[in-house]
Amino acid sequence: MSDFPFRIVGFDLDGTLIDTLADLTAALNHALGVAGRPPQDIAAVRPMVGLGAAHMLEQGLAATGGVPADASPRLYDELIAYYRAHIAVHSRPFPGLLAALDRLDALGVRTAVMTNKAEDLARQLLGDLGLADRMATIIGGDTLGPGKRKPSPEPIRAMIAACGGGRTAFVGDSIFDVMAARGAGATSVAVSFGFLHQPVEELGADHVIDDYAELVPLLAGIR
Structure with a gap:
């Protein structure tokens, strides 16, 4: 059994998983x-x-x-x-993402998406890019009903529950991602290449990565 310290790694969608x-x-x-x-x-x-x-x-x-x-x-x-x-005409995964997902899969980590995008659009986009089936769950901004979207921690809690529970990291590109992760008790990782509204250092994330090649080594070192 893998001694990787996280059982679940969740991702925001726009500006984090996919350049949309x-x-x-x-x-x-x-x-x-x-x-x-x-x-x-x-x-x-x-x-x-x-x-x-x-x-x-x-x-x-x-x-x-x-x-x-x-x-x-x-x-x-x-x-x-x-x-x-026209949802996936130009949209593509950010560089290094697919390799990071492969590595997480090999470690037995469950991956998931929690986005403020409407769930049906998120599923359509991920499906068109061949990523939907790789996710244990996909939770959108409308999945849990009105008012239950990031920065509320409730959708990340729901994501964790749908993945079977366990130590979780959440990767995103906004202050809402960081706030929701913190409220849900998840380790927050910010990507510096996302659709940032402010300098990445000001988001208050637990960790920052500049490339997806850094993600698995970073998480592996958090004990």
């Missing part, structure tokens, strides 16, 4: 185009990502002339429909 920025930007720009607004480039959209599609749309509208109260629901539906139809 180009496809999210395309979906936002589709909705902005419907509203007669100018498109935004990837650099402008990056800080809008991470708090859900509604937040991204609101930020995109605010940046291009303001948020029309009566149009937002229609534009949200346009954004989601476009994204669902």
